[in-house]
Amino acid sequence: MVRQWLRVWEARKWMKQNEGFLPTWHAYLGYRLNLFDELQQNGTVSAQVNDKELLENWVQTGLILGHLKKDGDRVYPSKQMKNYFSKKSDVAIGDLLVELMELHIPSLMDYTPVLTGDAPRRSFDGDVHGTAVATTSSFIEQISYRSVKKVVSEISCETILDIGCGNAGYIRRLAHEFPHKEFVGIDLNKAVVEDATRQSEGLTNVRIEQQDLRDWDNEGKLFSCVMMHNLLHYFSPVERMELMKNIERLLDENGGISLITPLYLSDHGQKFSAAFNNFLSVHDNLHRLPTAEDIEVLAAAIGRKVDSLKPIVKEGGWYSIVIK
Numbered sequence: 001m002v003r004q005w006l007r008v009w010e011a012r013k014w015m016k017q018n019e020g021f022l023p024t025w026h027a028y029l030g031y032r033l034n035l036f037d038e039l040q041q042n043g044t045v046s047a048q049v050n051d052k053e054l055l056e057n058w059v060q061t062g063l064i065l066g067h068l069k070k071d072g073d074r075v076y077p078s079k080q081m082k083n084y085f086s087k088k089s090d091v092a093i094g095d096l097l098v099e100l101m102e103l104h105i106p107s108l109m110d111y112t113p114v115l116t117g118d119a120p121r122r123s124f125d126g127d128v129h130g131t132a133v134a135t136t137s138s139f140i141e142q143i144s145y146r147s148v149k150k151v152v153s154e155i156s157c158e159t160i161l162d163i164g165c166g167n168a169g170y171i172r173r174l175a176h177e178f179p180h181k182e183f184v185g186i187d188l189n190k191a192v193v194e195d196a197t198r199q200s201e202g203l204t205n206v207r208i209e210q211q212d213l214r215d216w217d218n219e220g221k222l223f224s225c226v227m228m229h230n231l232l233h234y235f236s237p238v239e240r241m242e243l244m245k246n247i248e249r250l251l252d253e254n255g256g257i258s259l260i261t262p263l264y265l266s267d268h269g270q271k272f273s274a275a276f277n278n279f280l281s282v283h284d285n286l287h288r289l290p291t292a293e294d295i296e297v298l299a300a301a302i303g304r305k306v307d308s309l310k311p312i313v314k315e316g317g318w319y320s321i322v323i324k
């Protein structure tokens, strides 16, 4: 009898735990389909919606969660939704939820068919998700920029290469602060490079190229600093060795490497990095996160050492690492 009551108690705990997912789903949908924007403008949603009943459910849920507010027979988004889940807002974070809902959750759900052998591992499609991933990476940039700037100053870098530069946020900020230093960013994703180039217009000390590092001909040019931020998981552990050798070829003898990456099984953020690691591992073209020991081995492979390794986002296990 007691066992049966404990069973119900355990079930209740799991049901309650999953309630926390509802606001994420609701905010994601409102951002994805511009529903908050439309409510803000019209007080009602007249969007081309196929299923009015589902839309009504979404509105009701928004009122329950406090994401939406009623004013007579009109409905408006709360201040929080208007700020962070409107495509028109300059502080929107909706892309984070798009990445979570359309990339991470489906990937985790694919563990079943992949584990049972009913499906191959997934392939990460940079053409579909590259822009959202570059946008969400820029949240880490906001937090880690100061530490990257310190690294660039300490190594006295004059020429800086950013591999997998994404939307080039790091080099653009640095280029403003250090107008006499030269910055080159490469990224293999066409849409991301176009966006980075557009945003960097007018910065004469920045050059951005669509290149795959693996076959980039740098025409013998050497850099005093190479940045690789959130890039390692695009390379398998074996390919990372090759990557380091490639970088050594581009690096000045006295130069240094700035790495930003989540570390697996580190002192901080183990739950977050485990979630990220599970997502990465179910792909055939994304790879498990490195550990701190892996980084030491990579540095040693090119005759260098880890000079510093500091957490920058503790809850996410993100580290800023300098190799000299």
Ligand SMILES: C[S@@+](CC[C@H](N)C(=O)[O-])C[C@H]1O[C@@H](n2cnc3c(N)ncnc32)[C@H](O)[C@@H]1O
Pocket (backbone or CB within 6 Å): 126, 130, 133, 134, 137, 138, 141, 163, 164, 165, 166, 167, 169, 186, 187, 188, 189, 192, 211, 212, 213, 214, 228, 229, 230, 231, 234
């Ligand atoms: C997660 S994003 C990080 C962007 C940026 N570094 C940041 O931290 O904000 C990683 C980027 O690396 C690029 N990338 C992956 N493999 C690459 C390669 N072999 N050569 C050049 N870029 C690559 C991807 O296209 C993607 O834009």
